Amino acid sequence: MIYTLTLNPSIDYIVELDAVSMGKLNRTKREEKFPGGKGINVSQVLKRFDIESTALGFIGGFTGDYIESFLSFLKVNTDFVKIQADTRINVKIKTDTETEINATGPSITKAEYEALKEKIKRLTSDDTLILSGSIPSSLPASTYEELVEICRDQEIRFIVDAEGDLLKRILPYRPFLIKPNHHELGQFFQTTITTVDEVISYAKKLNQLGARNVIVSLAGEGAVFVNDASIYTATAPKGEVKSSVGAGDSMVAGFLAALEKTNSIEEAFQYSVASGSATAFSIGLCTKERVETLLPQILLENKLDQGD
Numbered sequence: 392m393i394y395t396l397t398l399n400p401s402i403d404y405i406v407e408l409d410a411v412s413m414g415k416l417n418r419t420k421r422e423e424k425f426p427g428g429k430g431i432n433v434s435q436v437l438k439r440f441d442i443e444s445t446a447l448g449f450i451g452g453f454t455g456d457y458i459e460s461f462l463s464f465l466k467v468n469t470d471f472v473k474i475q476a477d478t479r480i481n482v483k484i485k486t487d488t489e490t491e492i493n494a495t496g497p498s499i500t501k502a503e504y505e506a507l508k509e510k511i512k513r514l515t516s517d518d519t520l521i522l523s524g525s526i527p528s529s530l531p532a533s534t535y536e537e538l539v540e541i542c543r544d545q546e547i548r549f550i551v552d553a554e555g556d557l558l559k560r561i562l563p564y565r566p567f568l569i570k571p572n573h574h575e576l577g578q579f580f581q582t583t584i585t586t587v588d589e590v591i592s593y594a595k596k597l598n599q600l601g602a603r604n605v606i607v608s609l610a611g612e613g614a615v616f617v618n619d620a621s622i623y624t625a626t627a628p629k630g631e632v633k634s635s636v637g638a639g640d641s642m643v644a645g646f647l648a649a650l651e652k653t654n655s656i657e658e659a660f661q662y663s664v665a666s667g668s669a670t671a672f673s674i675g676l677c678t679k680e681r682v683e684t685l686l687p688q689i690l691l692e693n694k695l696d697q698g699d
Contacts (some may be wrong), residue, residue, distance in 0.1 A: 393443070401481045401494065437647065440648035446468065447471065454480060455489055518568070549566055555575075567600055603618060603619070625691050642667035
């Protein structure tokens, strides 16, 4: 079973207005509410690809109830730890520009955190855990390390979608997959990356530091895949980018879904790029049909064949 972990989920409340007048009454033209959180996004996309997963994390209050009922309606499995505090609400204000107001999130007690760890300890070597998103301020900075230590001890395959110092601390535990974009890759190595060859070089370094599989997204320039045995580049399909929200999460879901169905790294990488692109070309998360429409445009090149 695939498990996704969202430590600090939210309700994303999206409001659209012609303009915002500060200090005055403003009325919306349109509003929508969605469950927010990177792991929750992965679970939703996996469900669209007919792959079962279970969403883990913390939820509380009426906002947490909304998230659980929303996912239940989509037939996404959940096993959240119920907390005393309310799940946060993030506000996205859309005018001619977009403004985001993200809440800090609830306080997590020691007992609630221990309850989550107990759930993860029940996973086995047949399971995969995806850890992604921010850590609530009430939890220790070492939270991801503590959780991947459990994964290592239980021989649970795990994926981490993180950046910066958090990623540095996780790499020695040998995550199955990490997925930085080229800006995050440059920041990690304190440099500016401008070419595909540079991406390959630094992705190899992440592989050497412990990441078993590395996907680096290059926005409109495609993506790069590196592991111990393979180096591939992928072209990007053509389309109008409407929103980048959830594109990275869709790439993770697409990779896992295709790998589970085909056991082919090449097909998984191709499906990952198609999934991220399909979300970027949509308002909301990708659909299976949209992904499969884009697949023929994504051409892989084996860079090892060229002596890299």
